[in-house]
Amino acid sequence: MKSTITFRSGYLTAMLLMMVSILSLLFVSCSDDDEEFSGNPYFSIEDGPTGLTAGVEGSTVSYVVRSNRPWQIVAQEDNGWVRAFPSEGSEDGTFKFIVNENETFDARTMNFSFIVNGAEQPVLFxxxxxxxxPYINLPGAQTGAEVLAAGGDVTxxxxxxxAWTYELDDDATWLTQLELSATKIRLRAEKNSGADRSATVTIQSTEHPELDKTIVITQLPGNIILREDFSWLAYGNEKPYNTTGETRFDTWTQDEINHGWYSTPVAASxxxxxxxxRQGFxxxxxTGFGGDLISPRLNIEGTANIRVTFKAAAYISAGGAIDDKLLKISALGAGTTSISQLTIENVPNSEAQDNAGVVNNIWAAERAYSFTVTGATSDTQIKFLGGDYNLxxxxxxxxxIFIDDINIEIIE
Known part of the structure; x- marks a missing residue:
């Protein structure tokens, strides 16, 4: 029996066209693969580095790859301190070696191999x-720490x-520990009713005794109730006429606000x-408006007469124009000031004077101003105002007006 299969001419044509299309695609795909990885495999890093030396602090270094094949960067051992990123790529590209800080006391080495098109390259990186x-550092050790006669905390x-421990002088019974951590010691000083006193804190390491460090804590005598040098402020420029970067009170950090100083919002501004x-002042x-500085409430028992000593300087522009120099003084809460205003004749250098090397220390001790307050109490606050709020x-x-180094002492 014969079987006969009959193709329609249109159907046969369609089948032939489909086969031609598939063959064409296969041919193109093969051609693309050949073009993608044509020629002999090669791999190099620009400038030919074969290694990297990193400092203790660590580093990140970038490199440029020239290649015509897929590549990988493989550490010879598992480690947690250096890595390549990315650790693989194809053809030309970039990668980084990222080296972490070395917190150990041992030098360390790691080799990396480059795998190109499945084959390891002969040179390791x-x-x-x-x-x-090993180190122990005490920021501020040279200047020491200071605490008011009224007592308070010292960090x-x-x-x-x-690893470290600390010791206090045997007679430093006026200091007690509040907090101890790996990064700080916090002590509390009792009230001092007599002369000034000091204690030495020694930070020491049993394993590394050569690293021992000391810092001296000084407590002011009983009559000193406030001493402020604004060393905890570090904004802008130390040159008075350069106002770039100075920071307004309402944008101070909470730690800075916690020092207790205040400034009145000016309605007209x-x-x-x-x-x-500024930088410690x-x-x-x-321009157009005055601002004030108001002290914390004073630590006074009962009623006392006090002396306020401070340093102040008038404003001068870079070009030498000097502002009005009026500083108003008052006591808030309780007490009467011996003066109500001062003319600040202490004027900083202009830019030209600075450039000429003119010596002019506006914060010199002999340029300090002072006044007294009678009838001061624990409600008393001292207020300094530059001229008036609306000028x-x-x-x-x-x-x-610039102000620094405020000292308040009981005189009677």
Whole structure:
């Protein structure tokens, strides 16, 4: 029996066209593969580095790859301190070696191989890192720490990479520990009713006795109730006429606010407090408006007469223009000041004077101002105001004042 299969001419044509299309695609795919990885495999890193030496602090270094094949970067051992990123790529590209800080006291080395098109390259890449060095650092140890006669807390920051303990002088019974951690010691000083006193804190390491460090804590005598040098402020420029970077009171950090100083919002200046932090001193006011500085409430038992000593300087522009120099003084809460205002004749250098090397230390001790307050109590606050809050139509309309080193002592 014969079987007969009959194709329609249209169907046969369609089948032939489909086969031609598939063959064409296969041919193109093969051609693309050949083009993608044509020629002999090669791999190189620009400038030909074969290693990296990193410091204790670690580093990140970028490299450029030239290749015509897929490649991988493989560490010869498992480790947690250096890695390549990305660790693989194809053809030309970039990668980084990322080296972490070395917190150990041992130098370390790691080799990396490059796998190109499945084959390991003959030259390894060597990463070396220096060993860390044991240390104990006490920021502020040279100047020491100071606490008021009224007592208070003292924090000693400790920067160390070794185990440590601390000791106090045997007679430092007026200091007690509040907190101890790997990075700080916090002590509390009792009230001091007599002369000034001091204690030495020794931070020591049993394993590394050569690293021992000391810091001296000094408590002011019983009559000193406030001493402020604003060393905890570090904004802007130390040159008085350069206002770039100075920071207004309402943008201070909470830690800075916690020091207890205050400034009144000025209604005529959108309720902004016009007190500005600089490099260890403050500035009152801006063009057209005065600003004030108000102290914390004073630590006084009963009623006392006090002396306020401070340093102040008038504002001068870079070009030499000097503001009005009026500083108003008052006591809030309780007490009467011996003066109500001062003319601040202490004027900083202009930019030209600075460039000429003119010596002019506006913070010299002999340039300090002082006044007294009778009838001060624990409600008393001292207020300094540059001219007035609204200076429209007042003098030059500018009355900026710099203030630093405020000291308040009981005199009777």
């Amino acid at each position: 060597r990463v070396e890192q220096a060993a860390n060095v 000693i920051d400790v920067d160390a990479n070794v 959108s309720n902004q407090p016009l007190l500005y932090a 403050v500035k009152l006011g801006k 429209t139509g007042v003098g030059q309309g500018k009355n900026r």
